Amino acid sequence: MNPVVERFLRYVTFDTQSNPDNPMCPSSPGQRTFAQALKAELMELGLAQVSLDENGYLMARLPANVCHEVPSIGFIAHMDTAPDASGANVKPQIVENYQGGDIALGRGDEVLSPIQYPELNQLRGCHLITTDGRTLLGADNKAGVAEIITAVEYLIQHPEIAHGEICIGFTPDEEIGRGADRFDVEKFGAQWAYTIDGGPVGELEYENFNAANAKVVFHGVNVHPGTAKNKLRNSMTLACQFHAGMPTQDTPECTDGYQGFFHLTSSTMSVARSQLNYILRDFDLEGLQARKALLESKVSQINQCYKQDVVELVIEDSYYNMKEKVAPFPHIIETAKQAMLECGITPNIKPIRGGTDGARLSFMGLPCPNIFTGGYNFHGIHEFATIEGMQSAVEVIVRLSEITAANIR
Known part of the structure; x- marks a missing residue:
């Protein structure tokens, strides 16, 4: 199985729904359980400085494999899922080579319909991962977690790809607005970063509410x-x-x-x-x-x-709107655009009608625009992702890391 898909299907089995009524960090025990599993995986991959702090923030680094000086860049995703729908006992299903029409979810009458979600009409021929109609899927943001780790694994397996230091950060409680509350920017060590927390392929966002x-x-x-x-x-x-x-x-x-x-x-x-x-x-x-x-x-x-x-x-x-903190560094956006174009993806620069950890992190001194995951319909039982979109995100992360190293020569 495609490594990013295998990871994603494994990750969604963790119930990490955040709890806005619990002031603790993380706000639910499942997030810590998931973080501990991810920590073990990162250590097994051989990453450096793998740490999980008392608040559930997980960080690690992939050392640079070039001799010349290259800026450290980061990739960030959140481990929790939204309180809007259950994240327990998620049972994903794969719809291969979608050819249009309604998709039955589970055993009931619930369907994923292009009448309600017209974007399905643009996804004919794709492989979809859906829910069974009883829970959310967790593509927001376990798709991002899976994509970051798969991209880093690919860089490890292909040392011929030049890259600088890659900083990885996984946060708790983003869905209840606390994801950046205790994020240690100095410890993270990146000059800039990207949250991998967007939707359809091509999304690149550096403006938000x-x-x-x-x-x-x-x-x-x-x-x-x-x-x-x-x-x-x-x-x-x-x-x-x-x-x-x-x-x-x-x-x-x-x-x-x-x-x-x-x-x-x-x-x-x-x-x-x-x-x-x-x-x-x-x-x-x-x-x-x-x-x-x-x-x-x-x-x-x-x-x-x-x-x-x-x-x-x-x-x-x-x-606040991250544009104020990201726009003064246009190379951050241009590098992401170049990576997408070189992966055969047309960048779709649009405002985020919401917020991400990246918005607050940008105001904490870490400019941090947002990149797509290949997911749709977040926060509900009709959430789904495309395997092609997830793989494209992996490719963009790899290429973005390579371009950053090449542009500093």
């Missing part, structure tokens, strides 16, 4: 409904009215490209207290500030109406 989280808490007064007149204040009513007043076209399902949004992600409801949790996204920092101001204005209006603070608002910034 500016992001913030908002908690809106509504305080009610609970009184027996039989004696509630002029006394009871139902916090759920306040919450519903608040959300109904949000911009209806400023949501993820109504936006794309460089358009930002408000997204209600979860809520807790009772008569006495309700809470709405939003994420705010905008590529422009001023746009993000305007979104914060809108929420603040709506909260202020309600409190003025009731002549007391019946609504509280807490906003926390999550990450």
